[in-house]
Amino acid sequence: MNVRVGGRTRHYRTVAFDAAKNSVRLIEQRLLPHEFKVVAMRDYRETARAIRDMIVRGAGAIGATAAYGLAQGARAFRGRDGRKFSTHVEAVYRTLEAARPTAVDPVNAMDGVRRAMRNGGTVAQQQALALAAAEDFADADAAHCAAIGRHGASLIRRGMNVLTHCNAGWLAFVDIGSATAPLYAAQAQGKKFHVFCDETRPRSQGATLTAWELAQQKIPHHIIADNAARHLMARGEIDLVIVGSDRTLGRTGEVANKIGTYTKAVLAQRHGIPFYVAIPLSTIDWKLKSGRAIPIEERSADEVLGAWGVNQCGRREYVRVANPGSDARNPGFDVTPPDLITGIITPVGIFRPRQLWANRRKLGY
DSSP states (O other): OEEEETTEEEEOOSEEEETTTTEEEEEOGGGTTTOOOEEEEOSHHHHHHHHHTTSSOSHHHHHHHHHHHHHHHHHHOOSOOHHHHHHHHHHHHHHHHTSOSSOSHHHHHHHHHHHHHTTOSSHHHHHHHHHHHHHHHHHHHHHHHHHHHHHHGGGOOTTOEEEEOSOOBGGGSSSSBSSSHHHHHHHHTTOOOEEEEEOOTTTTHIIIIIHHHHHHHTOOEEEEOGGGHHHHHHTTOOOEEEEOOSEEETTTOOEEEETTHHHHHHHHHHTTOOEEEEOOGGGEESSOOOGGGSOOOBOOTHHHHEEEEEOTTSOEEEEEOSOTTOOOOOBOEEEEOGGGOSEEEETTEEEOGGGTGGGTTTTTO
16 A cells, blocks of 8 residues: 655555565554554564564454564574474464464464475475465465455445444555455545444554545545444445454354444344455365354453553553443454355455355365
8 A cells, every 4th residue: 555654655565574684574553543653573473472462453464474474483493403493383383373363364374384385395495485475475465455356346336435344454454455445446446435434442443544544545534433333324324334354254154353343234234234344365264163163352451441542742652541440351353143244255256155165166275
C-alpha cells in the first residue's frame, strides 16, 4: 500500500525481511494512527514477541512474520550438524507457533517453509530454502489478496454503504488486505461508496487501523461504536458487510474472527444484509472438524479495563477507564456459524461456506 509519511508517498509491505541483517522488518501497528514506524526484529524470539504483543497482527501478516521468523531462526544456526539443526528448527517453530494460537496462517506458513527445507541436503542449503519459501509465502499472500479484490469488487455497487469489523486490511496482510481488497479494487474501477468502520473494542483496530488505511486511500468513511451497527442496519443505512477471518474451517465453513463478528452476522441476517468473509487460502484449516475445537485466545484484562492513546504532549499512554476494583474477561475471537455467512471470498472465487470442502482441490488442499 502507498503511505504518505513526511510529505512523501512510497509503497510499503507490512512485513519484510532484511537478509543482510537477518532481521524481520515490521510496521509497528500499536503506534498507528499517530505515528508510522518500521521496526526490526533481530532474532526469532523478538519476532515471536512481536506477534504475541501485536506489533504485527492480522492473519496473513502474522503468517508471513512466522515464516520469516522460522527462516530467521534457521539462518542463525551455526554449524553443520544436521541433527542439531533439526532440533534447533523445531524449537524455533514451537516458539513462533505459541505466539498467537487462534490464527492458522502462522502454522500453515511455517509448515510450507519446513516442507521446502526438506529438499536441502546440507544445513546451508536448508537455510537458503527456508528464506526462499518465506519470501514465496509473502508474495503469495499479496497475490491472493489482489485476487480477492478482483472477485469481491463485483459485490460493491455505486452508492453502497459497507460495514467492516476490526482490521482485515493491508496492515493485516503483506499487502492490499482481504476485507479491504474488494474496496480498493472497486475504488480503482471508479465506483463511489462509503464505509462504516466498527471501532472494534477492546483494541479498537477498526478505529485506529482500518480508518487510517481508508484515509490514506481517500475512501469516504465513518468510525462507529460497535453497538451502533444494529441501529444503522435497522434504518437501512448498511448494504453489505465484509469481514476477514483468522481461521476458517474447510470442513464446516465456520469462521473464527475478531470478537463481535458473530454479533454482526446475526444482525445482518436479521435485516437481510449480505455478510461476506474474505480470506486467502492460508487461512483455511482443513483439519479441524468443529469450531468448538478452535483455540480462542484469552487476552489481558487490561485491554478491556482501559485504553491506549496519545496525550497532549504527544506521548503514548494507557488510561484506566473501568471501575478500579473490577476485573474483566477478554476473549479475542468468536466463531460464526456457516448459516449466517452469505459467501466466502477467496482468491479463486466466491463460495458458500459449506461448499469449501467440495472444492478443496480448487482451494489448494
